[in-house]
Amino acid sequence: MDEMKSKNYAWRKKPRKFAPKSRLGCKTCKIRRIKCDLSRPSCLKCRSTGRTCDGYNEMPLACKAERIQPTQYAREIVDRVDSCDSDHPCTTASAYEPTRWHSKYHDLNLQNLGSLMVLPVTGSTQAEAMYFFQDISIKDLNEYRPCEPWRKILMFFSQTVPAVRHAAMALALIHRNYLDRDSHERGYQSPSWKDRLQDKAPLIHYNRAIELLLNLESGDSAETTAVTLLVCYLFTCFDHLAGDDVQAVKHLRGGVALLRSIETASFSHCTSDNAQSSGVHAILCQVAKQIHHLDMQAVMFLVDWTPANIQETFMSHLALDDSPFRSLDQAADHLQNLLTQVMRLRNTNYQISPTDTMSPLPSSLKDIVLGQLETWSNLFENLLQQDGPSGSDFGTGPLVSLLRLQHTIAWILLNGYGPGREMDYDKFLPQFQQCVALAGEVAAAHQRYSGSSRSTFTPEIGFLPVLYIIGVKCRHPIVRRQVLSILRRQLIREAAWDSISTARVVERVIEIEEGAGGEQMVHCMEQIPVWQRIEALSYTYVRRGPPAARLEITYTFCAREGVHIESLMI
Structure with missing residues (x-):
């Protein structure tokens, strides 16, 4: 009898085995404390037993990808991603597996920035917005002067930094609204998108980006500055698309003011075509270049706009004399400065001195700019006639036609x-x-x-x-x-x-x-x-x-x- 009792109660002496709580599984498997196979939209465990799969709770934390070299920048990204809560989850298109994604963008020189953080996806609409940003918005943003490193920077930060991610999604959604509105007027509709898209969706991500930006760690680190300028750039694009040009100009002014607060020497080598930069500094140089372009071009629609450091930039171009252009991009930068001078001269209705400290010029600024336009034309045509594969492609490029167009109209305006x-x-x-x-x-x-x-x-x-x-x-x-x-x-x-x-x-x-x-x-x-x-x-x-x-x-x-x-x- 005693032996029988010991066998009957033997099971009580064995510790009960509890399965670890599933943090990635569906809600049903979590309650049942069983391992979930993570199949979407419903797991196989639930379907095989006839149960209803209650879906998944999306994780608000970033998923770590392939470990490279840990740095302070990577830790800061983790801290910023952790600030996202369940009410405002970080989202992504999850279009690439981590290894493939990093391999595709290895030439951006981002290997020193630490671990690549790919943010998780939280819905088909948000995923489609990121697809749209990557496939269409990025392509359109700098159509006239395509810059592959700049596009890769936008891709990288929209995949890794929550503030930039939400700013990118806001831009993508309002950009898609812009296209849909035009398509509707032409009789074309996209119901699959329109049914899911809410009018307030772009503004929600816009406000969320602001909130995350305000939560960035205080300080003037290059990383924080780069993120702030990226969001500023995306917000400028957003408000132009929304038809709020006043707000867009405010964002541009903010970006320009932030750039002016940075030591000029830190960007001195960024303007050189043969400058080799890497890591955060290369990113900051690219962002600064894009903000500078928008600043210089604002005179084309704002009469009272004065670009930052316009006199210093003009004098630096005067110092070039007859130095040949090394690239089409350098020629475009030089012409943009001349065109800005022409518009400033017309907008202000009086002649200005290139610098406040110089004595009056022996001839008018108009004559100086006319001379520079002629010099530019000669140097530009010499560049197009250069031998080699790069020179042979210039003649048919759309940028060449655009530069000739802008040069000619600047000459007409100045002569009239x-x-x-x-x-x-x-x-x-x-x-x-x-x-x-x-x-x-x-x-x-x-x-x-x-x-x-x-x-x-x-x-x-x-x-x-x-x-x-x-x-x-x-x-x-x-x-x-x-x-x-x-x-x-x-x-x-x-x-x-x-x-x-x-x-x-x-x-x-x-x-x-x-x-x-x-x-x-x-x-x-x-x-x-x-x-x-x-x-x-x-x-x-x-x-x-x-x-x-x-x-x-x-x-x-x-x-x-x-x-x-x-x-x-x-």
């Missing part, structure tokens, strides 16, 4: 500088015709680049302001209508410029100057008298409430007093 000289623009008809031909080449390349006639967006300034200048300053009826044809071909948005508004303003100028609502087309420029020509013109995009958006234009006539204000529906 001064009040009461509207009739002088008639002398530049051959140059205007050349500009229209170049703009047609850029527009055709743009359409090939986008792959279709879909609407596109870029924060860079390309050829829309040039078409605007031609449309309002060249009075030749055929040239003007060629400009309208290019503008109407495809919906394009460049920062605060868009092709629809630009076309509408040019149409109104034609109506005013040609008379009779533009229906009775004039046959030659001389038929438009000086007193009927618009001299100064500006317009503002206004969007208030549900009614259709409109443009408020302000203009004056040559040799006539008075300011005229009109409101145009678009």
Whole structure:
């Protein structure tokens, strides 16, 4: 009997084996305390037993990928990722396995930044937003001057840093809204996306990015500065797409102010084409370069905008003398500075000294810039004629046509500088015709680049302001209508410029100057008298409430007093 009792109670002496709690499994397997096979959307364990799989709780923490060299930067990323909670999970497209992802971007020189942190996915809509950012938004952001290292930086940080991730998702969602809106007007709809996308979704990620940015560790480390500037850049793009150009300019001002607070010497070698940088410093140089481009180009839509260090940059270019260009990118930077000087000269309506400490120049700034434009043209053509594989491809590139277009319009504007000289623009008809031909080449390349006639967006300034200048300053009826044809071909948005508004303003100028609502087309420029020509013109995009958006234009006539204000529906 005793032996029987000992056998009956033997099981009580054995410790009960508890399975470890599953942290990755579905909710049902967690409750049952069994190992989950992690199959999606329902695990096989539940399906094989006829149970209902209650799904998974997404982890708000980053999943560590292949271990490289641990550094302080990697630890900071982990700390920032840990700040994400379950109410605001970090999201990802999870498009790449860690090893493949790092292998694909090894040439970005990021191996010294520590462990690659790939953030987990939390939903098909958010995943699709990241796919869109990686496949379309990044491609469109710097279409005119593609920069592969810059695109890789955006990819890397959008995959690894929560603040940049949410800023990228906000941009992708509003970018997709922008494309869908244009597609809807053309009769095309994307129900699969529209049904899932909520209007507030872009703003949610926008606000979340701000929250995460404010939670970054205090200090002026290069890593924190790079993340802040990246978010600033993405926010500038976001607000331009949202039609809030005022807020976009505020973000740009913030980025420029942050750059100016950094020691200039730390970026001195970034401007050199043969400079070799690595790690965080290379990233910071690339971000600074993109912010600088937007800062220089803002004069194309803001009359009172003064780019940072514009005089110092101009004097550094003057020091080049006749030094040959080493690359197309260097030529583009030099021309952008000259174009900025031209626009500043016209916008301020008076000549300025390149530096405040120098004595007055022996000749006007206008003559100096005209000389520099001629020098640039000679150096540029010499670059295109260089032997070698890189030189042979220049002649057919869209950037070459764009640079020639911008150079020609800068030359026209500077030669027509001064009040009461509207009739002088008639002398530049051959140059205007050349500009229209170049703009047609850029527009055709743009359409090939986008792959279709879909609407596109870029924060860079390309050829829309040039078409605007031609449309309002060249009075030749055929040239003007060629400009309208290019503008109407495809919906394009460049920062605060868009092709629809630009076309509408040019149409109104034609109506005013040609008379009779533009229906009775004039046959030659001389038929438009000086007193009927618009001299100064500006317009503002206004969007208030549900009614259709409109443009408020302000203009004056040559040799006539008075300011005229009109409101145009678009």
